Amino acid sequence: MTRLAPKYAWSNKGAALFSQGEYDEAIKCYEEAIRLDPDFADAWYKKGIAHKNRGKYDEAIMAYDEVIRLNPKDAYVWHNKGYVLYAMGRYEEAIMAYDEAIRLAPYYAAVAATWNNKGVALKALGRTGEADAAFTKAKELRV
Numbered sequence: 001m002t003r004l005a006p007k008y009a010w011s012n013k014g015a016a017l018f019s020q021g022e023y024d025e026a027i028k029c030y031e032e033a034i035r036l037d038p039d040f041a042d043a044w045y046k047k048g049i050a051h052k053n054r055g056k057y058d059e060a061i062m063a064y065d066e067v068i069r070l071n072p073k074d075a076y077v078w079h080n081k082g083y084v085l086y087a088m089g090r091y092e093e094a095i096m097a098y099d100e101a102i103r104l105a106p107y108y109a110a111v112a113a114t115w116n117n118k119g120v121a122l123k124a125l126g127r128t129g130e131a132d133a134a135f136t137k138a139k140e141l142r143v
Contacts, residue, residue, distance in 0.1 A: 007036040011043050014050075023050045041070040045077055052084055060084045075105035079114050082121075091121045112141035 004012070014029030030047035033040055048063030064081040067074060082097030098118040102111060119134030 007033040007040055007043065010036065011040070011046065014043070014046060018046065018050055018053075023054045026050045027054075039070055041067050041074070044070070045074075045080075048077070048080065048084075052080065052087075057084045057088050061088075073104050075101040075108050075114075076110065078104065079110055079117075082114070082117060086117065086121050086124075091124050094118075094121045095125075112138045115141060 010029045010033035014026040014033065017023075017029060018026040027047055027050045030043045030050065033043040034047070037043075044063050044066045048060045048067065051057070051060035051063060061081065061084055064077050064084070067077045068081070071077070078097050078101035082094045082101065085091075085094035085097055095118055098114050098121070101108075101114045102118075105111065115134050115138035119131040119138065122128075122131035122134055
């Protein structure tokens, strides 16, 4: 029987706690996985999502930035960073993060949501023409 490396065991425990809504405990597990392997991008990513779900947006951004440092081509982390930046009222930065997600993976599974979220951020800035174009693109991709 193969035994999981400790970092994976901690990450899996964190995922189980996360699925039960135990975000603080999940974060502790992800932090232990990261202590064991500071370059464990998946644990950083999950830590960011747990912080986002707790409404701890600054902490989420810090975790997402670490994922981006380790894997700058991860479209999902750029999408999630955009979501958090929008929630913080940092609309221009959110749009830039959404643009990066779209640039990196124009056909990934959540790209329609990324276009939609970009439209919401543009609308918040009063850029309705650009927002309408983003909403149209989102609808096209939901086929």
